[in-house]
Structures are given as C-alpha cells and as structure tokens.
Amino acid sequence: MKLASLKEGRDGRLVVVSRDLQQACHAEGIAPTLQAALDHWDECERALRALYQRLNRGECNMAFAFAPGSCAAPLPRAYQWADGSAYVSHIELVRKARGADMPPAFWTDPLMYQGMSDGFLGPCDDIALANESWGIDFEGEVAVITGDVPMGITAEQAHPHIRLLMLVNDVSLRNLIPAELAKGFGFFQSKPATACSPVAVTPDELGTYWHHGRVHHRLRVLLNHQLFGEPEAGVDMTFGFDQLIAHASLSRRLGAGTIIGSGTVSNRDEHSGACCIAERRTRELLNTGAASTPFMRFGDRVRMEMFDEQGQSIFGAIDQQLVPYRGPAT
Template sequence: MKLATLKDGSRDGQLLVVSRDLKTAAIADGIAASMQRALDDWAFIAPQLQLLYERLNAGKASAAFEFDTQKCMAPLPRAYQWADGSAYVNHVELVRKARNADMPDSFWHDPLMYQGGSDDFIGPNDDIELQSEEWGLDFESEIAVITGDVPMGCKVQHAAQHIRLLMLVNDVSLRNLIPAELAKGFGFFQSKPATSFSPVAVTPDELGDSWKDGKVHLAVRSSWNAVLVGQPNAGVDMVFSFPQLITHLCKTRNARAGTIIGSGTVSNKDASKGFSCIAEKRALEMIADGAASTAFMQFGDKIRIEMLDKNGKSIFGAIEQSVVEYHQK
C-alpha cells in the first residue's frame, strides 16, 4: 500500500491512497482524514485503506485523479517524534578519520541517535530555504520508518512488527554550524533545519524481497544539479537494522504511533557507489589530499533523491528540491 498527504491548507493535510505506479490517487474519504489518524488506529483503518488501494490499482476507484507530487506535503507533515540514527558506521568512520578523530569501538555495537525537530517537516518538492551559504548546506539521503505504538523494552525480534511505513529522507544539515554545537556537548539543534520526506510512504510488503532482515536492499540514488553523485545500496554496510534502531530508541521509553526513525546517511564502503551527502565526499578528499575541494550547496542548487525497484520503477516518488535564499515573512 502507498500513502501520501495532499496539501489542503491545513497543518496535517488530507490522506491519499496512491496507486502502485504513482500515477493516480484517491482521497481516503470516510476512512481517515490524516496520516496520523490512520496510524493511531492502524489495525482498524489499514484494511480499509488496502481495499481502496486495490480498487485504485484495478482502475475501479471512484473519484480517482492524477497524482501530483508538487501538491504533496511530507507523508506525515508533523510527528510526535523524529529520531535519526547512524546505521551506516562507514559514514561515521570516514568523517571522523578526515578530522583525525578516533573511532570508538562502541559505535559498532551501540547505535548513534539524535532527536530532531518534528513539528515542521517540509514537502518533497518544497524549497530548502537558507539564510546564509556560509552555514554549509548539505543534503543527506536516508531511509526512514514510521512506527505504530512500541512498548518500552521492546526486543529486537519483535520490533519489525511495529513498522508501519517506509519513506525516503533528506535530512538537511548545516555542516559549518555543527562543530560549535557538538563542542557544547549537547548535540545538534541549529545545525539541523527542517527535514523533508518522499512524496509517498509505503508498507514494507511493497518492497517484496528487497525488504529483508529489517533493511531495504536497493540503491538510494542522489542527483545533485542533475548529476548522479551516489547510488549506494541501502542493504549493504547497514550495521544496525531498523528493528535494532527501534530497540535502541525504546530501551528506556515508549514510542507512540507516528514515531519516525531514520537510518542515517546511506553509505557503502565501496567508494565507487558515490556519496549520499557532500560531507562524505569532502572527507574522502581530505583523507586523500589533505584538504576538501568540493563546496557545499549554494543558492540555486538542486537535489533529487529517489529509489527504483528491480524493474526501474520509482517506489516512493522523488524528493526534488531547490536551495533558495530565505526572506523573513
């Protein structure tokens, strides 16, 4: 099943069911007004959405219309919780090596995770508004899951059953603000502006055998100014699976329906697969040459993030954004 949220002038938008080929959609009228409403009562609402999905794919849904990602908000426009992990430890290792910092052994068996802002996500085609190019704007191509209610102390063998949906993520970072923030010892804040997500969120079964062991075994494609710069396989070198990230999150607290958990920047040890963020490219340059030569994003730059299935068809639709100068409203 594929779901999206239509911009309608409200904070939470209107829930859509989207066809498998991403060509048509239908408003989930009379089933659930919003994505959060569906997640809150998933066992009752999901089967009804599934029936509408089947009718839509068969061309039998009444009031079906052309699906337009430009009219989409993030699938979950605001969430009770957004926690981003760093499951691709290769990425962490490269960034630390570039600045001659040691890699703690604990990073290989205890996930890194931070809690980001979840009250103001932006849509898949919304502009990335930036006040200053000097802040070092970077894209970060990731995968995320949306969970149902997860009890505190959830064991890893039970965690997968709480995954409701998957999405792509652009976890925007302001790299030049990060060092000073981390030096305070209290984590990210100003260096993590609004996050964006793919037009569509999908249930795990939509991925077929590409969803295995709590990982997505397909490439995440990142194109920067229309040039493909990365296509690492998300199932390769993912040290911590999504069930493991959920278990980590819920060690000391419950997670409520609508919690979003990110994988962190998708990264492969095979450098020929390219990069999913500029920081990784710069890290490789620093290791090889002693200095970074690739600049961060500038006003007018564009980023496209997408995942294709084994037949070359888009699964989630594309995140496609431009960087624009912010003017206070």
C-alpha cells in the same frame, strides 16, 4: 500499499496512491490524515488496502492524477523524529579524516539524536535558509514510521511495529555542527527542517528487498542534475531498523507516528558515490589532501529517489532547490 498527504491544513489530507505513482484516491470515510490512520491502524489498514487494490485495478471512480508537487510530507508534523546513524563505516570515514579514533562501542550501540518534528518539508518544497556560509548539506536517508511501540522492546519484537517506510533529506548545516557538539548537548541550530518523499509505503511493497530490517535498493542522489551517488541502502547498514527501534524504546514508549531515520546511506565502496557532500569532501581530503566539492549554494537543486528492479520509482522523488530565506532577520 502507498500513502501520501496532500497539502491541506497542518496535517494534510490522506490519499492512497497507485503502485505506479500515477493515480490517487482520497481516503474518505477511512481516515482524514495519515496520523489518524496510524492512531487507529487495526481498524483502518484493511479498508486502506482494499482501496489501494481497487485503485491499482482502475476501479476507483474518484481517482485523480497524482502530483508530487501537491504533496506535503506523509506526516507533515510528527510526534517524534529520531534519526540514527546506522552506517557506521560512514562515521569511521569522517573520523579518520580528522585523525580521530573510532570508539569500539559505535559498532554495537547506535548513535541517535532527536530532531525537529513539528514541520517536515514536502518533497518539492524549497530548502529556505538564511546563509550559505553555514555549510549547507543534504543527507539522503531511509526512514520508518512506527505504530505504538512499548518501552523496552527487543529488536526481534520490533518488526510488527513498522508501519511504513519513506525517504528523507535530513539537511545539515556542517559549519554550525562543531560548535554545537562542543557544548556537549547535541544538535539544534545545525539541523533545520527535514524533507520527506511524496509517498510512504508498507514494507510488503518492497518484497524480498526488505529483510533484516533493511531496504536493499540503491538510493540515487542527483546534485544539479548530475549523479552524486547511488549506494545500496542495505549493504553496509550496521544497525537495521529493528535495532534502531529497540535502541529508541529502551527507556520510553514510542507513540504511533514516530519517525526513525537510518542516517546518511553510505557504502564502503567509494565508487557508489555519496548521499551527502560531507562524505565526498572527506574522501577528497583522504585521497588528495584537500576537499574540493563545495557545500550547497543558492540555486542548487538536489534530487533523491529509489527504484525497484523494474526501474519504477518506489517512493517518488524528493526534488528540492536551495533558496535564500526571506523571513525575519536572523
């Protein structure tokens, strides 16, 4: 099943989207928003799936053309956004470039931070930021949306609580990060709004490409229409989403609509490219002694998309342009 939220009010308007992403139908009478559906998943899921099946068979009389540009994030605002760093080889690479040792615990205990959840960007919304000198970077990730998760759940118990999957662009301001982390209190200014794919899908849509809490498809990232990277999301993911959920719920319950990110998708094989500029710059530094790829500049466009074995887009594309922020003075 594929679900999206059209731009309407603060929480969007829930629609069911066809498997080929061509048609959509309002979820009238089932749930007004995705959050409402998640809050009452046991009651809503069967009706949403029935509508999805009718839509795919061409039997939805109220179907209309699906337009990603009309979409908000599947959850325009969420109760919680916790982003992990499940690709530990990515962390190892970055630390190696600056001569820092890798703590052994990083391989057994996930890193995670709590990010901005009160306003996600839609898939085609501009990235509006005030200053290029902040070191603006994209990060292509996979994320899950959970139902209610009890405190203290194990990884083995986590799978039934995963409701949906989607892609995210977790924007980072690289030149602001060092000073923030040096304070010992985590990210804040260096992590602005995150964008989400047009569509969130139930795990069964991925078939055998979803197993062990990992998505086994390549995430294609384009920068200014040129291929930047296409790593396989399941290959070097040290911690599956089941483990990330268990980590997040150790000392707290997770409410329905919690979003948990994978961290930047990354492969050890450098021929797969990268899903963020920082990783490419790190490889350049290690290989040549200098980082040559610049961070994003105003006018740059980034596109992220994942395809199935038939070449069909699974989640639709995140397609964003970096523009100057014209709001209040910073």
